[in-house]
Amino acid sequence: MRVTQGCFSFLPDLTDADIRTQVQYCIDKGWAVNIEFTDDPHPRNTYWEMWSLPAFDVKDAAPIMLELDACRKVHGGRKYIRLSGFDSTHGWESVRISFLVGRPQEEPGFILTRNEGGGQAIQYTLQARPLPGASA
Amino acid sequence: MAEPLTPVPAPGETAIDLHKELAETQVAEVLDELDRELVGLAPVKTRIREIAALLVVDRVRRRMGLTAETPTLHMSFTGNPGTGKTTVALRMAEILYKLGYIRRGHLVSVTRDDLVGQYIGHTAPKTKEVLKKAMGGVLFIDEAYYLYRPENERDYGQEAIEILLQVMENQRDDLVVIFAGYADRMDKFFRANPGFRSRIAHHIDFPDYTDAELMAIGEMMLKSLSYHFDAGGAAAFRDYIAARRKQPHFANARSIRNALDRMRMRQANRHFAHPGLVTLDDLTTITAEDVRASRVFNQDATKPD
């Protein structure tokens, strides 16, 4: 199952040239670009792991692309990787853009569990299926 | 029919007007500005024009498929303090940007403390952080020789040097490094670290300014602040330059800038000390009195200003 989330998610996967262009756009807007990865692509999972530090003060996309390469060497094809642009200006102080730049080779998708509660109540829970090779 | 050995230029590009090429990049403007706004420095200006010419030709050759490699652009600026190295480096960043050799054109100026850490494992991230900030522009390393401390074989500077060498070689598209400092120490530094020497394409030497040049620099600085010398003030400042040069910690144009700051302060205090109204002329004029009160004229001056 091909996970879609964040910006551009219904487009084909971005090429590195596309990614570089987006990163430069974020930098030119003054946003700090972050690289994050996770094995839990649940849309409500806000706790992705950070790769290196958020890049404040860079002027060019090159250092982000280098870190992204480094991140891919470790997690590429195994985890979901995304970039986000954080706007620290007063009043915003939040993520302005976020998009996937890497996904596992095999995407097991989600599992829907049905919990039967008291009375006739049924509760549905969506959970990411463990990625192949995940330890947990 | 045999393939031509060198690729032929694009149609309509059998002959190239280098001057037009230069004009298109707007580098000529930066070069002219450099001539206008910086006093003296004739050999430096010539070298920069030569480098710019080389790069314009290289650009054309790349477009015509005669070469594909990014040329090595790392440089070393040697000279005494206050001879304009930092100022020229800023212009160099602008030139490289306009010619398309760097993508952003900013300059990140650092010294040893910005690159080298205090404990094990601290240096690499620090150096890399600086390199990231400089990417797309120019990294200016002032007094670069402090990175190398042979007397301490465990010095963390060595780690920064190795990272720098690697990036200078492998990421020539991403940033240009300019080393700056005293000529003799820089020479020793390069001899001890031959890796740098082979990666640096251009060495530019910044001569000390003559007294007349320092006078012109002083007048220019004053003018930009809407001040000027009267005749007596100018004569006094000429004497000041001659005297200041012989004293310790003389730093060429920087000493001039600092001296002018003091003189403006004395001028302000002089106006307060005298009762009465001041005119526009009073407010903009630096007189002999403002200059000659300097400790530089005091024979046993220990702290020059």
Ligand SMILES: Nc1ncnc2c1ncn2[C@@H]1O[C@H](COP(=O)(O)OP(=O)(O)O)[C@@H](O)[C@H]1O
């Ligand atoms: N040729 C010059 N003309 C005008 N101002 C100059 C000139 N050279 C240096 N300055 C001024 O002197 C000061 C010191 O110059 P700087 O470039 O910092 O010297 P360095 O880096 O060699 O120590 C700066 O304020 C600069 O604007």
Ligand SMILES: [Mg+2]
């Ligand atoms: Mg300097």
